[in-house]
Amino acid sequence: MVQxxxxxxxxxxxxxxxDGELDEELRDFVEQKTAAxxxxxxxxxxxxxxxxxxxxxxxxxxxxVRAAGWETTLEKLWQDVRYGVRMLHKNxxxxxxxxxxxxxxxxxxxxxxxxxxxxxxRPLPFRDSGRLCLVMESLPSFxxxxxxxxxxxxxxxxxxxxxxxxxxxxxxxxxxGRGDPQxxxxxxxxxxxxxxxxxxxxxxHTFTEDEDRFGGPQVVxxxxxxxxxxxxxxxxxxxxxxxxxxxxxxxxxILPPRFQIISPADVYLPFAPWAHALxxxxxxxxxxNAIGRLRDGVTIDQARAxxxxxxxxxxxxxxxxxxxxxxxxxxxxxxxxxxxxxxLLVLLGAVxxxxxxxxxNIANLLLARAASRHKEIAVRAALGxxxxxxxxxxxxxxxxxxxxxxxxxxxxxxxxxxxxxxxxGNTIPKMGNIxxxxxxxxxxxxxxxxxxxxxxxxxxxxxxxxxxRPALSDASRGSTAGAGRHRMRNILxxxxxxxxxxxxxxxxxxxxxxxxxxDVQPGFQPSNLLVVDLPVSPKVYAQSAQRMGFFDQLLERAxxxxxxxxxxxxxxxxxxxxxxxxxxxxxxxxxxxxxDYILVGYRPVTPGYLQTLRVPLLQGRLLNDSDTERNxxxxxxxxxxxxxxxxxxxxxxxxxxxxxxxxxxxxxxxxVGIVGxxxxxxxxEAPSEMYVPCRQADSLIPIFTMSLVMRTARDxxxxxxxxxxxxxxxxxxxxxxxxxxxxENIATSVSDSHFRTVLLGIFxxxxxxxxxxxxxxxxxxxxxxxxxEIGVRLALGAQRDDILRMVIGQGLKLVLxxxxxxxxxxxxxxxxxxxxxxxxxxxxxxxxxxVALILTAVAVVACWIPARRAMKVDPxxxxxxx
Amino acid sequence: xxxxxxxxPTELVQGTLDMLILKTLALQPMHGYGIAMRIEQISNGVFxxxxxxxxxxxxRLERAGWLDTEWRATENNRRAKYYILTERGRRQxxxxxxxxxxxxxxxxxxxxxx
Numbered sequence: 001m002v003q004x005x006x007x008x009x010x011x012x013x014x015x016x017x018x019d020g021e022l023d024e025e026l027r028d029f030v031e032q033k034t035a036a037x038x039x040x041x042x043x044x045x046x047x048x049x050x051x052x053x054x055x056x057x058x059x060x061x062x063x064x065v066r067a068a069g070w071e072t073t074l075e076k077l078w079q080d081v082r083y084g085v086r087m088l089h090k091n092x093x094x095x096x097x098x099x100x101x102x103x104x105x106x107x108x109x110x111x112x113x114x115x116x117x118x119x120x121x122r123p124l125p126f127r128d129s130g131r132l133c134l135v136m137e138s139l140p141s142f143x144x145x146x147x148x149x150x151x152x153x154x155x156x157x158x159x160x161x162x163x164x165x166x167x168x169x170x171x172x173x174x175x176x177g178r179g180d181p182q183x184x185x186x187x188x189x190x191x192x193x194x195x196x197x198x199x200x201x202x203x204x205h206t207f208t209e210d211e212d213r214f215g216g217p218q219v220v221x222x223x224x225x226x227x228x229x230x231x232x233x234x235x236x237x238x239x240x241x242x243x244x245x246x247x248x249x250x251x252x253x254i255l256p257p258r259f260q261i262i263s264p265a266d267v268y269l270p271f272a273p274w275a276h277a278l279x280x281x282x283x284x285x286x287x288x289n290a291i292g293r294l295r296d297g298v299t300i301d302q303a304r305a306x307x308x309x310x311x312x313x314x315x316x317x318x319x320x321x322x323x324x325x326x327x328x329x330x331x332x333x334x335x336x337x338x339x340x341x342x343x344l345l346v347l348l349g350a351v352x353x354x355x356x357x358x359x360x361n362i363a364n365l366l367l368a369r370a371a372s373r374h375k376e377i378a379v380r381a382a383l384g385x386x387x388x389x390x391x392x393x394x395x396x397x398x399x400x401x402x403x404x405x406x407x408x409x410x411x412x413x414x415x416x417x418x419x420x421x422x423x424x425g426n427t428i429p430k431m432g433n434i435x436x437x438x439x440x441x442x443x444x445x446x447x448x449x450x451x452x453x454x455x456x457x458x459x460x461x462x463x464x465x466x467x468x469r470p471a472l473s474d475a476s477r478g479s480t481a482g483a484g485r486h487r488m489r490n491i492l493x494x495x496x497x498x499x500x501x502x503x504x505x506x507x508x509x510x511x512x513x514x515x516x517x518x519d520v521q522p523g524f525q526p527s528n529l530l531v532v533d534l535p536v537s538p539k540v541y542a543q544s545a546q547r548m549g550f551f552d553q554l555l556e557r558a559x560x561x562x563x564x565x566x567x568x569x570x571x572x573x574x575x576x577x578x579x580x581x582x583x584x585x586x587x588x589x590x591x592x593x594x595x596d597y598i599l600v601g602y603r604p605v606t607p608g609y610l611q612t613l614r615v616p617l618l619q620g621r622l623l624n625d626s627d628t629e630r631n632x633x634x635x636x637x638x639x640x641x642x643x644x645x646x647x648x649x650x651x652x653x654x655x656x657x658x659x660x661x662x663x664x665x666x667x668x669x670x671x672v673g674i675v676g677x678x679x680x681x682x683x684x685e686a687p688s689e690m691y692v693p694c695r696q697a698d699s700l701i702p703i704f705t706m707s708l709v710m711r712t713a714r715d716x717x718x719x720x721x722x723x724x725x726x727x728x729x730x731x732x733x734x735x736x737x738x739x740x741x742x743x744e745n746i747a748t749s750v751s752d753s754h755f756r757t758v759l760l761g762i763f764x765x766x767x768x769x770x771x772x773x774x775x776x777x778x779x780x781x782x783x784x785x786x787x788x789e790i791g792v793r794l795a796l797g798a799q800r801d802d803i804l805r806m807v808i809g810q811g812l813k814l815v816l817x818x819x820x821x822x823x824x825x826x827x828x829x830x831x832x833x834x835x836x837x838x839x840x841x842x843x844x845x846x847x848x849x850x851v852a853l854i855l856t857a858v859a860v861v862a863c864w865i866p867a868r869r870a871m872k873v874d875p876x877x878x879x880x881x882x
Numbered sequence: 883x884x885x886x887x888x889x890x891p892t893e894l895v896q897g898t899l900d901m902l903i904l905k906t907l908a909l910q911p912m913h914g915y916g917i918a919m920r921i922e923q924i925s926n927g928v929f930x931x932x933x934x935x936x937x938x939x940x941x942r943l944e945r946a947g948w949l950d951t952e953w954r955a956t957e958n959n960r961r962a963k964y965y966i967l968t969e970r971g972r973r974q975x976x977x978x979x980x981x982x983x984x985x986x987x988x989x990x991x992x993x994x995x996x
Contacts (some may be wrong), residue, residue: 007945022937025914025963029933032915055933064938 022062030055076389080396087397088404094369095401098362099874102405102451104766105358107412110436110444111420112759114413116344117443118434124333125258126199128293131439132332133300133309135165135290140324146288149275151314151322155290158310161303162292166193167271168261169288172535174735175267177243180232181735183535185264186244189221190271193261196293204238204253207270211252214276219269220249224257226266244269246539246733258433262289262336282321282662283583291332304329320661323597336429343756344428346832350506350763353499356448357767359455360496361774366398366459367489368781377463390464398456399449406448410436413444423759427752458488486782493778494818496771500764501822501855502829507764508847509833509840510757516839517750522575523678523686524613530716530740531573532723534734535705544629544698550730551694551706555606557726558710563719568609569694569706574678575746580686586645587655590662597660600641601680602691604697610636610675613713620652620673627693634693636673641688656690658700667701682750683838709742716741756836768855771818772862779811780866790870791878800871811863812856819852826851899931899939901982904948904967904975911952913962914940940965948974 031050037047055061090093123129129399135155137147148153156165167187173186191212200206202224211219220242222231231237240246244267255268277288294303307327315322361378414436421434438738443476462485534554541547551569558567572579582602591597607623618639627634635656642651655668667691677686712719720739727734740748747754783790790803830842840847906912906920918931943949948971954964967975 020962024961026933026937027916028913028960028962029918036919061937065941067938095906283980 012773019062022065023624024128026058026061039746068404076392077396081400083393084397084400088401091369092174094365095404098365098401099405099408101358101361101770102402102448103408103412105355106402106406106409106444106447106451107416108351108409108763108766109348109447110406110409110413110440111416112344112348113443114417114436114440115420115424115428115434116348117437117439119428120337120341120344122439124336124428129333130331131294132197133162133292133294133303133329134329134332134335136328137285137293137311138326138328144328147290148282148285148321149278149288150280150282151325152288152290154314155307155310155327158313159292159303159306160179161306164196164850165290165292165293166190167195167275167288167290168193169271169274169286170263170265171274172737173244173267173269174537174733175230175242175244175536176246176733181733182230182846183187183735183737184226184244184266186267186269187261187263187265188271189261189268193271193291196291197261199256199259202256203235204251206253206255207268213272216270218247218249219252220244221253221255221268222251223230223255223264223268227254227262232336241288246537247291258877261291262332263429268279282318286742292329300329300331332420333417340428340752342832342835343752345757346506346755346836347763350503350760354502354763354767354770355451357496357499357770359451359768359772360492360499361777362398362401362494363455363459364489364774364777366456367462367485367492368777369461370459370485371785373463378732387464391460394460394463395453395456397405398450399458402448402455403445403454405451406566409448410441410444411556413440420759424755425748426752427755462488469689490814493774493814494821495770496750496774497815497818497855497859498822498825500767501819502773503760503764504824504851504855505765505823505826505830505847507757508851509830509837509844510753510760510841511842512847513837513840514750514753514757517682517753521680522682522746523676524574524615526575526742526746528712528716529613530710530712530719530723530739531707531742531745532739533705533707533737534727535570535737536734538704540731540733541704544695544702547703548695548698551606553730554727555608557730558708558723559608561710561719561722563713563722564710565713566608566612567708567710568612569606569708570609571604571694571697571703571706573707573709573742573745574613574680575682575749576680579680581687582658583660584656584658584690585661585662587657587668587726591660598645601687602658602697603689603691604701604703605691606694606706609709610691612709613678615678616676616712618676618839619650620671622673622675623691623693629699633667633669633696634668634672636675636691637671638675638686638689638691639676640677640686641690642671642674644688650855669696682746683753736844753836753838768858772858775815775859776862776865778814779807779863780869782810783807783866783870786870787873787878790873791875794873795875795879803873804864804867804871808860808863808866811867812860815856815859815863823848823852898982899935900943901975901978902929903936903939903943904971904978905967907949907965907967908972908975911954911963911964911966913954913956915962917965943971946974947971 002537007648030048033051033054034044034047037050038044042050124132126132135147135152136144137151138144150169152165159165166791168190169188171186171188172183175182175184189207191207191209194200195207196642201221204221206221207219211217222237227233227237235254237439238253239253241250243249249269275288278284292303304327307329311322311325313327377390380393385393401850417435421428536547536550539551555569558564580602581599583597584600585591585598605623607625607627610617610622620636623634623636637651645651646654651671651674654671655670656671657663657666659666675691678689679686680689694706697703708723710716710723723739727736793803794800827843834842840860900920903917906917906924912920914933914936918933918936921929921931940949944951946963948968950966950968952964952966953961956962
């Protein structure tokens with residue numbers, strides 16, 4: 001094999017020498033043959049003629065000899081490429097249209113694939129990242145959640161399946177002392193995390209076990225990006241101090257570029273000091289991400305089995321806390337992408353369909369061109385080109401076309417990458433770089449080759465099948481040319497229409513679902529609300545009175561601003577998709593079994609908050625300034641909670657208590673009011689919620705962050721400077737985080753739905769446009785081809801309206817078949833969208849019918865244009881032309 | 883990478899020609915015309931070897947490493963390309979001959995049986 005290859009390559013470069021030798025050898029052969037004939041008594045001329053006759057064409061022999069080596073295949077390919085380039089160059093119009101169509105189709109595929117590649121396919125940037133797992137708890141009310149600190153420690157210490165289990169907790173922090181206070185993404189990370197991930201510090205060192213303990217030195221690691229942004233990449237920062245949450249930390253190291261654990265962070269702080277402050281409660285789930293690395297030779301199923309045993313043991317050991325607790329072990333990457341995977345795959349499928357339609361169009365163009373290339377092909381066939389040789393030549397041409405299209409497509413993908421990622425916003429986990437890397441280039445190349453063969457094969461087979469006699473004689477007019485070609489073009493158009501219908505139905509469902517989502521009443525008036533998050537320093541505001549005093553002053557000043565009508569604050573805003581649920585119990589109804597624990601959305605709010613949002617009061621009263629920790633503890637509940645826990649009776653006057661089991665030292669809270677439901681997420685029903693006056697709530701669980709909400713008289717954005725100065729006056733070191741309007745807040749909550757709806761909409765629109773172009777092309781071409789036939793019909797007395805009807809009817813027949821096939825396909829595929837739909841069923845009749853009608857209507861227009869041309873055929877001109 | 887090339891029908895069953903060339907060269911190195919003549923003579927003119935198949939076969943066998951080539955002077959002092967059987971070619975000839983005899987014997991049995 002190797003020898004063959006080497007000889008082939010040598011032959012490729014010593015072509016001239018080889019040919020010369022072959023010539024000589026053949027001449028010698030003829031010479032000897034002639035000599036032999038002369039010996040037999042022929043004259044030299046006769047002998048020579050005889051010898052040549054017996055030998056046949058010298059050129060053909062040479063060709064055969066060359067064909068015996070593989071290198072000739074390369075030479076022929078090169079010939080085909082050169083010929084293909086000439087052909088494409090000779091038809092600039094065709095080439096431009098085809099390249100443009102392909103560039104759009106392939107470019108869109110490359111762009112979407114680069115996201116899929118970066119998010120779903122590329123492994124996490126850690127060594128052996130496939131061995132990394134996320135270890136979570138499962139509880140009866142939560143299928144998956146980060147473990148409590150105590151359980152995490154037991155998992156870590158008892159499991160043998162993992163090298164170790166490291167922990168991480170993300171929490172925003174504030175850096176002061178360097179210009180304006182800066183809000184940073186912080187993460188508390190156990191020292192074991194870095195060796196677990198096999199990551200070393202770029203500068204300095206990662207945490208030591210001694211640094212990761214309560215009372216240890218105050219140290220911090222910086223992310224590469226933050227280091228460059230805030231310290232200009234200055235190495236001397238290592239060993240210096242920075243102030244975070246009013247505590248001075250020593251920078252011990254810089255992490256490598258693009259390092260991130262689950263979510264990006266600017267600064268990393270040791271885990272143990274943070275965990276030390278947690279309440280001593282196995283049932284307290286503060287949001288810990290526990291990451292384990294499987295030991296060599298241990299499978300994830302073995303790890304699962306072991307962790308289940310540990311969980312059972314813990315449940316027996318701590319029955320009150322760990323009731324119903326189980327352990328979930330999932331691959332880290334699987335877990336990170338599980339929310340985006342379905343949407344990305346649907347988008348990739350959709351964009352592939354668009355490319356398929358584009359291929360259909362180009363195949364159609366090629367078939368139409370086949371007619372004009374008939375002669376060229378026939379001549380080549382007559383000169384001895386074999387059938388396969390010709391198919392190869394034509395395929396080379398289309399693959400060439402696809403490759404040029406792909407090159408432009410990559411340019412296009414580069415251009416649309418930024419807007420695409422902007423549109424995606426935070427709906428895609430930013431794992432590493434999303435861009436056109438080697439993987440994307442390879443994918444694009446493969447897609448281009450496949451596309452080239454796909455759209456080129458059928459036309460090539462058709463064209464190469466030419467019967468050369470009628471083609472060479474001038475009598476060949478289109479009228480009889482290839483019924484097979486017509487059938488194929490019809491099938492192509494039907495397929496395109498069917499694919500377009502499927503995409504349109506998908507997009508239609510998402511659009512309807514999205515508009516339903518927009519119509520959802522959030523339960524309050526979202527217009528003219530300005531929102532800002534105010535995380536206060538746990539050091540400066542260590543005492544409850546200090547925190548509450550700050551919030552009171554802030555609210556008072558905010559309310560006094562001229563453009564502000566009312567203001568309030570809450571720990572958690574509505575329509576953010578997040579929330580905090582807490583165990584509670586009802587007076588006189590203690591849980592009978594440990595499984596009776598009940599949960600409620602826990603919403604500490606300031607007086608004036610519910611009024612500012614304009615939530616309707618249904619019964620009782622709202623909270624007011626006298627609901628402080630010194631007075632009777634009260635709560636306002638939402639309608640869902642009142643109905644869920646006090647059906648058929650009034651909830652007013654009932655008492656509830658935080659905590660799963662009644663405890664004497666925890667105050668009972670009286671329900672004093674019932675308000676309408678507010679949505680926590682537009683797409684789901686409102687959860688049961690209780691609103692606790694923040695001063696009372698803070699005495700139970702300290703509150704270190706508050707979202708301030710102001711109702712403004714005019715455009716909320718105009719109040720931003722006033723808001724800033726109010727906060728600055730109170731505390732110059734207080735950061736204002738994420739100033740936005742409530743409506744922006746709501747838009748963010750549906751941004752993933754927005755992302756896929758917009759993209760699928762664009763793909764469906766392109767599909768519609770492409771299939772219409774295909775249909776138009778087919779009808780226009782067929783009208784041109786049938787000009788003389790139409791002329792005859794008119795001459796024989798057909799009415800012009802008949803012609804119009806005939807042409808439109810021809811197109812409409814194809815469209816209707818396509819619509820039916822497409823609707824059937826959509827019916828089968830729309831289930832895939834089920835999880836993305838809100839308020840619309842996957843086989844929503846209105847969408848299906850609507851899409852079918854729209855497509856048919858525009859298809860009629862696409863047929864009507866060429867049909868009008870057919871109607872205007874002058875029979876005299878048409879017949880004379882014949 | 884490799885496509886079917888088409889090509890003219892050979893007078894001999896594909897593969898047989900290769901075997902005959904190898905057999906001819908087993909005696910001594912020879913040039914193209916000599917090989918063609920020899921096959922014709924020995925087969926009593928049953929096999930007419932056409933250069934259109936002969937030279938491609940040379941190329942094929944050479945590529946397979948069964949033949950070597952050398953330019954030598956002929957008996958009438960002209961330059962000609964001589965084909966030489968290599969050691970691998972010899973082995974190939976042996977195995978092909980064995981296989982051929984086996985097939986012939988089998989076919990003969992079938993014909994006799996009827």
